Amino acid sequence: MAGMIITVLGARGTIGSRLADQLEERAHDVRRVSRRSGVDARTGVGLREALRGADVAVDCLNHMALRAATAEDFFRGTAQHVVRSARSEGVRRLVCVSIAGAADPAVNRLLGYYRGKAAQEQVYSTSREAVTIVRSTQWYELMDDVLRRASIGPVSVLPTMTVAALSADRAARHIADEIDASVEDLQDRTLTLRGPQTATIREIARTILAARGSIGGRRPRALVQLPYLGQGIAGGGLVPADGIVDDLTLEDWLAAGPSS
Known part of the structure; x- marks a missing residue:
């Protein structure tokens, strides 16, 4: 469905920026919203104005907090502000970009960030609005940040983490497809995304290092x-x-370049 007004919250992030690009390529009127644009989802300042007249609001907000209390406070609070503002402005569909497995206690027990994402999902899924929850696995592009956080000198101590990663650009394309297909649907929807291969992030890091020589400026x-x-x-x-x-695949993504 072309010609919608779509507000993308967190439009400066990895997935938000790519999704906004995808939607603009499809002739949608995209409002790229971030704190730099004067909208603060933590407090609600500017949210109603950013959502006024919009058909769809997409929550791509991110906050990498390790403490559960901090993450839950951020993600629950921002989601509540978005839901209230969207309801006031008559937004037809809300889209929450989350993480596959985040609500599983076995997954979120030790990492507060996932507890926060689970709280975010809960706010949207119980909001009584038309909501799409997007549950995605990790993106190849996140390896830069993972290596920066996990490296001490020449050694990278990675968490043992099994994933089915995919390209962030491909994830954005699938989310844009879902938005086009779902705006007239009054039912809640779930979109789950994964890549074609299952591997640990150490195996992914080894493949990227072999192809590029470094990850995120690191050469462990x-x-x-x-x-x-x-x-x-x-x-x-x-x-x-x-x-x-x-x-x-990771190999095809590497061969095509980081923007594939």
């Missing part, structure tokens, strides 16, 4: 993995059992 001489985020994450709790399986 040793990649160690330890299950410090728990057995749920180590054992594949972040890999969805079903959903859309994107066909772009």
Whole structure:
């Protein structure tokens, strides 16, 4: 459906910026919203104005908090502000971009960030608005940040984490397809995304290093993995059992370049 007004919250982030690009390519009127644009979803300042007249609001907000209380406060609070503002402005559909497995206690027990994402999902799913929850696995592009956080000198101590990663651009394309298909639907919907291969992030890091020589500016001489985020994450709790399986492999993504 062309010609919608779509507000993208968190439009400066990895997925928000790519999704906004995708939607604009489809001739939608996209409002790219972030704190730099004067909208603060934490307090609600500017939200109603950003959503006024919009057909769809997409929550791509992100806050990498390790403490559960901090993450839950951020994600629950921002979601509540978005729901209230969207209801006041008559937005037809809300889209929450979340993480596959985030609500599983075996996954979120040790990582507060996932507890926050689970709280975010809960706010949207109980809002009585027309909502799409997008549950995606990790993106290849996130490896830059993972290596920066996990590296100490020449050694990267990675969490044992089994994922089915996909390209962020492909994830944005699938979300844009869902938005086009769902705006007239009054029912709640769920979109689950995963990549074609299951691997640990250490295996992914090794493949990227072999192809590029560095990740996020890091050139570790040793990649160690330890299950410090728990057995749920180590054992594949972040890999969805079903959903859309994107066909772009890590090797093809590397061959085509980081913007493929």
